[in-house]
Structures are given as C-alpha cells and as structure tokens.
Amino acid sequence: MDQYTTEKLKSIVGTKNFFDSKEDKLVYSYDGTPVYKQLPEAIVFPQDDEQISKIIKLANQEKFSIVPRGAGTGLSGGAIPTENSVVVVMTKWNKILEVDSNNLTAWVEPGVVTGLFQKEVEKLGLFYPPDPGSLTVCTIGGNVANNAGGLRGLKYGVTKNYVLGVEMILPNGELLKTGGKNMKDVAGYNLRDFIVGSEGTLGIITKVLLKLIPKPTQSITLLIFFDKLIDAGKTVADIIASHIVPSMMEFLDNTTINCVEDYTHIGLPRKSEAILLIEIDGRGSIVQEDAETIRKIAVKNNATALKGASDENEANILKTARRSAFSALARRMPTTILEDATVPRSELPIMIEKVSKAGKMFNVTFGNFGHAGDGNLHPTCLTDERDSKELDKAHRAFDFIFNEAIKLGGTITGEHGTGLAKKHFLEQVAGPAGVDMMKKIKLAIDHNNILNPGKIFTISPKCEGSMPTKREQIKDFHV
Amino acid sequence: MSKEIDYKELIKILPSDDIFQQCMHCGMCLAVCPTYDLTKMERSSPRGRISMIKSVARGEMEMSRTFADEMNFCLDCQACETACPAGVQYGRMVETARVVVDNTKYVSKTGVMLKRFLLRRIVASKNVLKLFSNFLKFYQKSGLQKIIRSSGVLRLISKNLAHVEKLSPIISEKFSDKEIPELVFPNGLVKHNVTFHYGCLMNTMFADINLDTIEVLKEMGCKIITPKNQVCCGSLMGHNGDMEFALKLARKNIDEFELHDYEYLISNSAGCGAFMKDYAHLLEDDPLYAEKAKRFSSKVKDVMEFFAEEKPELKFNLEFKPELTTYHDACHLAHAQKITTQPREVIKSLPGVNYTELEEASWCCGSAGIYNVVRYEDSMVQLERKMKNIKNTNAKIVLTGNPGCMGQIKHGTEKFKVDVEVLHPITLIKRILKK
Numbered sequence: 034m035d036q037y038t039t040e041k042l043k044s045i046v047g048t049k050n051f052f053d054s055k056e057d058k059l060v061y062s063y064d065g066t067p068v069y070k071q072l073p074e075a076i077v078f079p080q081d082d083e084q085i086s087k088i089i090k091l092a093n094q095e096k097f098s099i100v101p102r103g104a105g106t107g108l109s110g111g112a113i114p115t116e117n118s119v120v121v122v123m124t125k126w127n128k129i130l131e132v133d134s135n136n137l138t139a140w141v142e143p144g145v146v147t148g149l150f151q152k153e154v155e156k157l158g159l160f161y162p163p164d165p166g167s168l169t170v171c172t173i174g175g176n177v178a179n180n181a182g183g184l185r186g187l188k189y190g191v192t193k194n195y196v197l198g199v200e201m202i203l204p205n206g207e208l209l210k211t212g213g214k215n216m217k218d219v220a221g222y223n224l225r226d227f228i229v230g231s232e233g234t235l236g237i238i239t240k241v242l243l244k245l246i247p248k249p250t251q252s253i254t255l256l257i258f259f260d261k262l263i264d265a266g267k268t269v270a271d272i273i274a275s276h277i278v279p280s281m282m283e284f285l286d287n288t289t290i291n292c293v294e295d296y297t298h299i300g301l302p303r304k305s306e307a308i309l310l311i312e313i314d315g316r317g318s319i320v321q322e323d324a325e326t327i328r329k330i331a332v333k334n335n336a337t338a339l340k341g342a343s344d345e346n347e348a349n350i351l352k353t354a355r356r357s358a359f360s361a362l363a364r365r366m367p368t369t370i371l372e373d374a375t376v377p378r379s380e381l382p383i384m385i386e387k388v389s390k391a392g393k394m395f396n397v398t399f400g401n402f403g404h405a406g407d408g409n410l411h412p413t414c415l416t417d418e419r420d421s422k423e424l425d426k427a428h429r430a431f432d433f434i435f436n437e438a439i440k441l442g443g444t445i446t447g448e449h450g451t452g453l454a455k456k457h458f459l460e461q462v463a464g465p466a467g468v469d470m471m472k473k474i475k476l477a478i479d480h481n482n483i484l485n486p487g488k489i490f491t492i493s494p495k496c497e498g499s500m501p502t503k504r505e506q507i508k509d510f511h512v
Numbered sequence: 513m514s515k516e517i518d519y520k521e522l523i524k525i526l527p528s529d530d531i532f533q534q535c536m537h538c539g540m541c542l543a544v545c546p547t548y549d550l551t552k553m554e555r556s557s558p559r560g561r562i563s564m565i566k567s568v569a570r571g572e573m574e575m576s577r578t579f580a581d582e583m584n585f586c587l588d589c590q591a592c593e594t595a596c597p598a599g600v601q602y603g604r605m606v607e608t609a610r611v612v613v614d615n616t617k618y619v620s621k622t623g624v625m626l627k628r629f630l631l632r633r634i635v636a637s638k639n640v641l642k643l644f645s646n647f648l649k650f651y652q653k654s655g656l657q658k659i660i661r662s663s664g665v666l667r668l669i670s671k672n673l674a675h676v677e678k679l680s681p682i683i684s685e686k687f688s689d690k691e692i693p694e695l696v697f698p699n700g701l702v703k704h705n706v707t708f709h710y711g712c713l714m715n716t717m718f719a720d721i722n723l724d725t726i727e728v729l730k731e732m733g734c735k736i737i738t739p740k741n742q743v744c745c746g747s748l749m750g751h752n753g754d755m756e757f758a759l760k761l762a763r764k765n766i767d768e769f770e771l772h773d774y775e776y777l778i779s780n781s782a783g784c785g786a787f788m789k790d791y792a793h794l795l796e797d798d799p800l801y802a803e804k805a806k807r808f809s810s811k812v813k814d815v816m817e818f819f820a821e822e823k824p825e826l827k828f829n830l831e832f833k834p835e836l837t838t839y840h841d842a843c844h845l846a847h848a849q850k851i852t853t854q855p856r857e858v859i860k861s862l863p864g865v866n867y868t869e870l871e872e873a874s875w876c877c878g879s880a881g882i883y884n885v886v887r888y889e890d891s892m893v894q895l896e897r898k899m900k901n902i903k904n905t906n907a908k909i910v911l912t913g914n915p916g917c918m919g920q921i922k923h924g925t926e927k928f929k930v931d932v933e934v935l936h937p938i939t940l941i942k943r944i945l946k947k
Contacts, residue, residue: 054576054578055573055574055576056555056564056573056576056578056579056582057553057554057555057578059563059564059567059573060554060555060557060559060560060563060564061554063537063563064537064539065536065537065538065539067536078552104539104542105539105554106538106539106540106542122552124552125552127552144552146543148543167538167539167540169540169543169544169595170539170540170542170543171539293597295599296597296598296599357540357597358597359538359597360536360538360540360596360597360598361597361598363534363536363538363597363598363599364534364597364598364599367530367533367534368533368536369536417533419529419533
C-alpha cells in the first residue's frame with residue numbers, strides 16, 4: 034500500500050484508529066477458520082458512518098479491497114484478509130441503541146456481542162433465540178453477514194428470521210436503509226433478506242434492527258445416552274415424526290464426547306457411542322408432556338440412560354459443554370477442520386453413516402456432532418495442517434462428504450457460510466445459473482469488486498475490449 | 513553480533529511448535545479477557561498474543577516494543593485457560609515470553625532490575641520482607657504516612673509512586689511465623705496430619721488470617737506442622753520473568769517439607785497454592801527433583817478445597833448473624849486451580865450466612881501479582897469494574913481467598929467509596945466458631 038493511501042486512511046479515521054505494524058497485521062491475518070491465513074495491508078477502526086463511506090470511496094479510487102470484521106470467530110474464512118486489503122474492524126461499535134418492548138424490537142450496533150445482547154433482553158422477559166456456538170464472543174454484525182444459526186435453529190430458526198432492518202454502507206459509499214419495525218412489508222425487492230448472509234461482499238453493516246419474542250417460561254433439558262449411533266438417529270427421526278419440536282436436539286459422537294469430557298469434567302459417559310442433548314421449552318404443561326413422550330421414544334430406541342438437568346444452572350452447563358465441542362476436539366490433534374454439511378432431517382442417520390465411512394475410506398479421524406434436529410451436522414476432521422499428506426487426505430474426505438450430502442438433497446453449509454473454505458463446492462449446490470446470478474448481482478452493486486472479494490465465489494478478471502497498448506491504459510488494469 | 517546470538521538463545525526457551533499448534537484460534541478466549549475487553553483489539557487478546565509469540569519463536573517476526581508491551585499488559589489472570597476448550601496453557605506461554613522480553617532493549621533495564629530486586633531481595637527473603645514491613649508499619653503508625661501523604665512529596669518524585677503508596681496494605685501488628693509454633697495439636701483427636709505454608713504477604717500483612725487458619729484447622733482435628741525454614745513459594749518471581757530464582761525457592765521448599773511426614777500441605781493464598789501445585793510440572797526435567805516435586809505438588813491443597821472435602825462438623829455460634837455476603841474468585845484459585853464451587857459450598861453452608869452471587873465473580877480484580885504496582889492505571893480500570901459489581905450486590909462482606917485480591921479490593925473500597933468489609937473465608941469461619 035502506498036504512502037498516499039496510508040496517509041489518506043489515517044486522515045479519515047485518525048492516527049490512533051489506524052494500524053499497520055507487523056504485529057497488528059499478524060493478529061488480523063486469521064479468523065476462526067483453520068489453515069487459512071493472509072496478512073492485510075492495514076487495519077482500521079472507523080468511528081462513524083461517514084468514515085466508513087470515505088474509506089470505501091478511497092478503496093474504489095485507489096483499488097484496494099476491504100474486509101469487514103467483527104470478533105473474527107467465523108468458520109468459513111469470511112474475515113480472512115485478501116490480497117492488498119484493509120481490514121475494517123467493527124468491534125468497538127458495541128452499543129444496544131434501543132429495546133422497544135412495545136414492538137418487541139431492538140436496534141443494535143453491529144459490534145454488540147450476541148450473548149451479551151441475549152442477557153440484556155432476557156432481563157426484560159424478552160428472547161433473542163439465535164445462538165451460534167461462539168455466542169459469548171461473536172457479534173450481531175457477523176451473525177447477520179453470515180446468517181448464523183445455532184442450537185435452537187430447529188424450533189426458532191436462524192438469524193434471518195430475526196432481522197427486521199439493516200443499515201449498511203454500500204460499495205459506492207452511500208448509506209442504505211432497508212426494513213423497519215413493520216411485521217409486514219412488501220414494498221419492492223426484499224433487500225433486507227438479501228443482505229442477510231451476503232458475507233460482507235455487498236457492504237458494511239452499521240446498524241441492525243432485530244425482532245424479539247417473549248421468553249419461554251418453562252424448559253426441560255434432557256441428556257440421553259446410546260450404545261449405538263443408529264439408535265440415536267432413530268430417536269431423532271421418531272421425535273420429529275411424533276410432531277414434537279424441541280428447542281434443541283443436539284448430537285455428539287464418541288470422539289466428541291470424550292474430548293468434551295476432558296474439558297468439562299461433568300461426567301459424560303465415555304463409552305457411549307452417542308449422546309442426544311434435548312431441550313423442550315414453552316409455556317404450561319405441554320413442556321412436561323413432550324418431555325415424557327421423548328422419554329418413551331428414547332427408551333423404545335434402546336437408550337442406555339436418561340438424565341434430566343435439575344435446574345437452569347445445570348442445563349446451562351450441559352449446553353455450554355455442547356458449545357465447546359468444536360474447540361474441545363482440538364485436544365486430540367493439532368488441527369481441527371470443521372464443516373457443516375446439512376441434509377434434510379429424514380436423511381440424518383444415513384449422513385452420520387457416510388461420515389464414518391469417509392473416515393475409514395480416507396484413513397482420517399472424524400469427530401462428529403451437530404444439530405440433529407435440523408439435519409445440520411458438524412463432521413470435524415482431526416488432522417495436522419503442517420503435514421501436507423494428512424491435510425490432503427482430509428480434503429479428499431470432505432469432498433466425499435459434501436458430494437454425499439448433495440446426493441441426499443443436502444447442502445455444503447448449513448450455517449457457517451461459503452467464504453473461502455467452501456466456494457469450490459458452491460456451483461454443485463447453487464448450480465451454474467445460480468452462481469452466475471450471484472456474480473452479476475455482486476458486480477452490479479460493487480463494480481470494482483472491492484468489498485471482501487474472493488469470498489463465496491471468484492470473479493475472474495474482466496477480459497473485454499481491445500488489448501491495451503499505451504502505458505496509461507495498462508495502468509488502469511493494474512490492481 | 514553477540515546480541516543476535518543472545519536473542520536466538522533466548523527465543524529457544526519459548527514453547528515448541530506443537531504447543532502453539534494446539535491453539536486453533538477459535539476466539540473463545542476473547543470473551544473473558546480483561547485486556548481485550550478494554551481495547552477490543554486482537555493484539556490484546558490471548559489468541560493474538562499466542563499468535564505473536566508463535567511468530568517470534570518461529571523466527572518469522574522480530575521482537576518489538578509492541579510485543580513487549582502486550583506481554584506485560586496481560587494480567588496473566590488465566591481466565592482464558594478456563595474458557596479454552598482446547599486446553600491451551602496460555603499462562604506458561606506468556607510467562608516464558610516475559611522472560612525473553614525482560615532481556616531485550618524494549619523493557620527498561622532499571623524497571624527489570626528494580627522488579628527483580630524487589631522480588632528477590634525483599635519478598636523472597638523473609639527477614640528483609642519483615643524489616644521492610646516493619647518500616648512500613650512504622651511509617652503507617654507513626655503519623656509519618658499522614659505527613660507524607662498530605663505534603664504531596666511522593667507525587668513530586670513520581671505520580672505512580674504516590675498511587676502505589678496507597679496500595680500498601682496495613683502491616684499486621686505481629687508476623688504470623690513468630691506466633692505459630694512449629695507443631696500444633698488439635699484439642700481432640702488427631703484426624704489429619706497436615707503442614708502449613710504461611711506465604712509472604714499473608715505472613716506480614718495479613719498475619720491474622722494465618723492465625724485464623726491455624727485455629728480452624730485445629731478445630732477440624734488437624735495436627736499442623738509449620739516448617740520454620742520454609743521460604744516464599746516463588747510465584748511472583750515465576751510470573752514476572754524470573755523463573756530461575758523461583759525454581760531455587762521451589763527446591764528449597766520441597767527439601768524443607770520433605771523432612772516431615774504429612775497428608776496435605778495447606779495454603780490459604782491462591783497464588784502460592786497454584787504455584788506450589790505447579791512445582792511438579794516446572795521441575796519435571798530436573799533429574800534430582802522431578803519425583804520429589806511430583807510428590808510435593810500432589811499434597812498441596814487450598815484451605816477451602818480441604819474444608820469442602822472434609823465437611824467438618826464444627827461447633828458454630830448459632831446466634832451469630834452475619835451480613836449479606838458475596839464471593840470474589842481469585843484468579844489463581846478459579847483459573848489456575850479450577851476451584852470455584854468448593855468455596856461457595858462452604859460459605860453457603862455456614863450457619864446464617866446470607867449469600868448473594870457476585871456478577872462477573874471470576875473477572876480479575878486487577879491485582880494480578882504485582883500488576884497493580886507496575887501498571888497502576890490499567891489495574892485500576894479492572895478494579896473499578898470489580899467494585900461496581902460488588903456495590904451492586906449490596907453485600908456488606910466480600911470474601912476472597914488471596915492476599916493480592918484482598919489488598920486490591922480493600923484499596924478499591926477507599927478509592928471508589930464502597931462500604932464493604934473484605935475478608936478471607938477462613939476469617940469468617942473463625943468468627944462464627946463457638947468460643
């Protein structure tokens with residue numbers, strides 16, 4: 034990055050919000066995604082909308098790219114810097130601007146931590162359900178950009194179901210305001226839902242209006258143990274078939290159980306082949322009745338033991354243990370690669386088998402866990418990124434898993450996003466026409482491809498018109 | 513030239529690549545890191561610091577002032593270790609990095625020498641510490657403190673000195689090692705055979721807590737040996753870049769306690785307990801001491817841990833009505849020793865105690881060894897947060913199991929005007945005991 038751009042950026046955000054030391058570049062070269070890494074040219078902490086707009090305009094002029102970033106816990110490489118990029122960090126935008134108890138909505142800044150936001154609204158008897166595994170750290174802005182899911186997706190849906198409005202600085206530097214407190218709104222294209230999950234490729238989110246719901250008054254948390262994987266799968270299928278919708282139905286295999294137990298010491302049965310963690314919530318006696326039905330289904334499917342959390346504290350310990358699964362698996366091997374292949378719920382038992390098969394076929398170790406209730410699995414490969422042979426085996430195993438998921442009518446990512454990690458598989462799911470449409474939309478909004486380029490898909494350089502012959506013409510192509 | 517060799521030699525002591533690789537940079541540590549919470553910058557987070565240490569150890573990045581600053585900005589509270597599902601031992605990494613940093617030009621030589629002098633010659637030497645404490649006591653009792661404080665002369669020398677002077681805790685009337693006989697028998701039957709480590713700060717500044725501990729242990733049926741030649745545990749030196757000296761102290765303690773036959777070594781200072789439990793690991797490569805250290809460490813117990821396990825049936829004064837009480841987790845108890853439920857169980861079980869949980873109880877109070885002395889301003893930001901949470905509980909008593917935290921929170925009661933009594937849990941137990 035040249036002196037001019039550096040000075041310009043400093044004058045926009047102020048010297049104390051501009052960083053380009055080698056240490057700062059290093060610590061913004063990664064996010065939560067394993068293996069991927071790239072140094073940015075600089076890091077900025079903008080203070081207001083106007084500064085962001087100026088940064089974006091400068092990027093268009095000087096042709097550098099912009100990588101928006103929240104807490105950096107993403108798992109598809111969405112916040113990994115690209116070549117010649119400036120990271121725009123939004124973590125200091127962390128104010129809850131308004132909680133409207135009359136309309137059940139809340140305006141927040143994008144850097145608000147999801148878990149802290151939940152705590153705040155729960156004090157008012159309200160509820161914001163999306164709960165990604167990293168909720169103690171991750172930010173609403175990142176959740177919206179990636180349409181984050183979580184444990185409660187089964188009953189309550191994912192982030193997009195709770196976004197009512199968004200304010201965003203577009204790639205031309207203008208401010209877009211879309212959506213509002215109306216529960217119904219069909220004026221024009223639905224830009225709001227289009228922004229949700231756009232992974233920072235269409236603009237920088239500066240404000241989000243979220244929908245809240247009343248907090249359920251009762252909940253029961255159950256932990257069910259199985260000696261056979263297939264029995265856990267059948268239990269899930271039977272529960273869904275009996276028209277019960279738990280708020281959470283989580284699955285952990287033996288490898289995961291052992292790693293989580295190493296971390297939490299909460300007495301999980303190390304020999305069990307599978308565990309289901311189920312939460313039923315709601316109001317009144319139905320919660321009890323549903324829990325009883327689930328008990329019966331589990332017993333019918335050879336559950337070896339069944340444990341109920343005695344109080345909210347114990348239930349929280351169990352849920353926290355489940356959320357730690359991904360990172361806990363890192364105890365086993367130096368690198369853990371986590372994916373989130375998702376299949377229609379009825380295909381879940383087959384998909385679990387396929388993951389085991391992939392492990393055997395390619396001779397790699399998998400820990401498998403995930404959101405059994407919504408068919409969203411997290412097969413996690415335990416490997417060592419420093420050994421290229423091992424890494425290659427892992428990649429081939431994932432190719433197999435993705436292909437099998439697609440064959441079952443599934444998708445390559447349920448909640449982590451496409452980012453860098455899964456863009457090579459996108460066309461298999463979205464189809465050539467779909468990907469083409471995405472690229473056209475992207476270029477229509479971001480002519481110079483400056484916002485988080487290379488994420489979701491790669492836009493090939495333009496090869497139109499006659500060959501440049503003069504020096505001035507060549508300069509235009511210099512990126 | 514020689515400087516470069518020194519540097520290469522130095523970075524060799526940083527952990528191996530395998531250890532770094534365990535950090536999968538998932539970011540779960542960011543949520544609990546007090547310094548990240550302040551700056552919201554990745555370099556002030558455990559994940560960022562590990563990444564920097566890794567790059568320096570691999571020779572990919574040169575040491576720098578920023579690196580040195582971040583290593584010393586860290587409180588080493590180890591809350592990140594509790595939060596880390598992957599089990600990364602961050603504390604060891606940052607402590608080793610501090611050893612390297614202290615030997616570079618990026619840290620003031622006088623600062624390091626002063627720190628080393630303070631820790632080696634004053635804290636670690638029982639007699640000098642007592643001499644120093646006696647001086648402090650004289651200073652506090654004679655009226656000299658009042659004169660000095662009102663004259664503002666300290667502020668003339670250094671703003672920091674004036675602040676730190678206020679941190680100095682009230683020195684106990686008598687030092688506990690003089691009061692506690694080497695061998696104490698319980699009043700009734702001997703149920704346990706224990707030894708006691710009285711700590712440096714507890715001995716001189718909180719001597720009463722040591723005496724209370726002995727009284728409660730006696731009631732529990734313990735025969736207590738308090739070896740006269742025991743020394744400082746070494747934790748302050750170990751955490752502040754002087755592991756060599758810390759290990760000298762560790763060996764001395766191991767030798768002294770080996771002379772006795774006992775089941776458990778009881779400590780009432782979270783920092784000392786944590787460090788003594790770590791001797792086994794720290795000396796694992798020492799052929800002479802590895803085995804002995806393992807034996808030593810396996811016997812160390814925090815007094816609250818011991819109490820919770822034994823569940824002694826003590827005779828309490830049932831008419832005693834204590835105030836609303838809360839509990840602050842000392843980092844070296846909660847994060848380093850993973851002791852969180854035991855003290856709460858004990859406190860709640862005491863007759864008549866009206867317990868209320870403290871918001872962010874395991875968030876560092878900013879004391880963090882000698883952090884509040886060397887980085888006063890940063891430390892006060894953490895303390896202010898702690899005091900606000902304590903105030904919100906409306907508790908009249910706050911209990912905590914570490915002298916550092918006690919001194920810091922006591923300072924907080926004055927600085928932030930919070931009306932609360934700061935006690936060690938063992939003192940509360942002693943108060944409620946039937947006379």
